[in-house]
Amino acid sequence: MLSEAMAAALNKQVQLEAASSQAYLAMASWADIQPGLQGVTDFFYQQSDEERIHMLKLLKYVNERGGFGVVPPLEQPILTFLSLKRAFEEFLKHELIVTASINDLVHLALAEKDYATHNFLQWYVTEQMEEERLARTLNEKLELIGEDKSGLYLFDRDIMAYRGTGKG
Numbered sequence: 001m002l003s004e005a006m007a008a009a010l011n012k013q014v015q016l017e018a019a020s021s022q023a024y025l026a027m028a029s030w031a032d033i034q035p036g037l038q039g040v041t042d043f044f045y046q047q048s049d050e051e052r053i054h055m056l057k058l059l060k061y062v063n064e065r066g067g068f069g070v071v072p073p074l075e076q077p078i079l080t081f082l083s084l085k086r087a088f089e090e091f092l093k094h095e096l097i098v099t100a101s102i103n104d105l106v107h108l109a110l111a112e113k114d115y116a117t118h119n120f121l122q123w124y125v126t127e128q129m130e131e132e133r134l135a136r137t138l139n140e141k142l143e144l145i146g147e148d149k150s151g152l153y154l155f156d157r158d159i160m161a162y163r164g165t166g167k168g
């Protein structure tokens with residue numbers, strides 16, 4: 001059985017994962033109307049779907065452990081970006097917030113000696129390492145590319161390969 005504090009903290013994470021899904025959906029929609037960014041568009045649509053899966057896993061876990069998984073309200077995310085670079089900077093910024101939040105949850109689980117939740121959270125710890133690495137890699141590539149159009153063409157063409165297996 002989850003403590004009230006743990007259930008509340010996990011529900012906060014549900015909200016953050018839902019916000020991530022919304023944020024990346026907005027990035028996908030923005031990329032979709034830019035010329036020549038089909039790869040980036042697909043990337044963010046898929047990223048948004050993954051975040052929804054992260055949210056669902058948490059919601060179901062809270063219910064399984066005697067809490068109540070709360071479906072959060074939707075907030076409108078940032079809709080437009082000055083450049084592709086700016087969108088990917090936002091992506092990294094967002095992932096760093098999620099990592100910090102997962103770390104806080106792990107800390108709480110240990111403080112409460114809630115080893116089941118600690119074990120459950122290890123999947124998120126690994127996932128965040130991968131997502132952060134991916135976000136950093138993509139930002140570094142865009143930094144290198146700058147305004148070079150052929151570089152941007154290749155970035156868009158190859159982005160799904162950087163993502164790896166694309167598992168959720």
Ligand code: FEO
Pocket residue numbers: 017020050051054095098131
């Ligand atoms: Fe589920 Fe990318 O944080």
